[in-house]
Amino acid sequence: MPPIGLLFLTLFNSILGLSILFPILGPLGRELGLTEVQVGLFSTGYALMQFLLSPLWGRLSERGRKPILLLGILGFGISFLLFGLFALLGQKGFFSPGLLFLLLLLTRLLGGAFSSATLPTAQAYVADVTGRENRTAGMALLGAAFGLAVILGPALGAGLAAVFGLLAPVFFASGLALFNALFVALVLPESRPQGEAPKGRLSPWDGRVFPLLLLGFALSLSSVALEQTIAFYFQDRLGLGGVETARKVGMALVLYGLVAVFIQGVLVRKLAWPPRTLLLLGLPVGILGFSLLAVAHTFPLLALGLALQGAGAALAGPGVTAALSLAVGEGEQGLVAGLNSAAQALGRMLGPILGTGLYRTAPEAPYLLGAGLLGLSLLLLPALFRRVKL
Secondary structure (H helix, E strand, O other): OOHHHHHHHHHHHHHHHHHOOOOOHHHHHHHOOOOHHHHHHHHHHHHHHHHHHHHHHHHHHHHOHHHHHHHHHHHHHHHHHHHHHHHHHHHOOOOOHHHHHHHHHHHHHHHHHHHOOHHHHHHHHHHHHOOHHHHHHHHHHHHHHHHHHHHHHHHHHHHHHHHHOOOHHHHHHHHHHHHHHHHHHHOOOOOOOOOOOOOOOOOOOOOOOHHHHHHHHHHHHHHHHHHHHHHHHHHHHHOOOHHHHHHHHHHHHHHHHHHHHHHHHHHHHHHOOOHHHHHHHHHHHHHHHHHHHHHOOOHHHHHHHHHHHHHHHHHHHHHHHHHHHHHOOHHHHHHHHHHHHHHHHHHHHHHHHHHHHHHHHOOOHHHHHHHHHHHHHHHHHHHHHHHOOO
């Protein structure tokens, strides 16, 4: 198997281990006596560490991709093992709810700190093993690995929890990460000679990358604001009960994920469109999806709006990542990948707060925000293309 195929498996396993927890963190938190706000802080703290440390990991990966990738996966696995052990002890009454929250939050901060090494290093690895003409297809393959894992992970987590209890997915995720680390150590080849010193620093304000980082932040913020509110929106728009809401949202999100995986895993790789084309196609499709969500009142239209937004993000996301990679030199791939991951993490930090806050004002507001951000980005694309040669 070629190195990029092995990297696909590596990233798929990493994201699968993370997404397994999506359906169980809420009910597990309630079982442990934690509030909704405390459970929400687990995700915020995780994203905060990714925002702070992704640039550092990207820079360190210039000395060698494989050691940093291995360290990130191992740290992720250990953090989840500690999370599961502390939660198990909390179930048995060894810790007060306050102390238990602090211990669990520390493990999430640790997990965010180490997992922030994985994505930027994987993006830099793709840049190492692909030529400039194949860079976009390579980045799209990473997106497909991410999307496929997000589709399968929650279903696997829910199944494990139903059979073995709420902590089973946590320990499974830890074991999967340790297995993934063994796979990387034994199978994945190094893509960059180790020991090479990083070539200086890359500022996020650098004119080659700053406009693209802003665009990546806008895509991340709008998508996360949608993800955090879409279940409420389906329930309120369609007048559904809790169980029926979960079923309808689950069906729509599977469609959303399948569209994204097909576009990134098949369409983008087959057609080999350059970043400029992906952005010019992806942003309007995303705007259409957000706009349809804002006015839809039936399940078919809501599902269609969600699928269109997913299609737009699946086109524009690899466009931004590939454009950033192509905008800098070969010795700056880890640096720019770290900045890209930090920009996306900032969107993941602010998206839940902004999305839910806007939803309280008007249910359509998060989707109008998404349409507005993508619309502004589309208007600024000509200026971006003048500054960044793609």
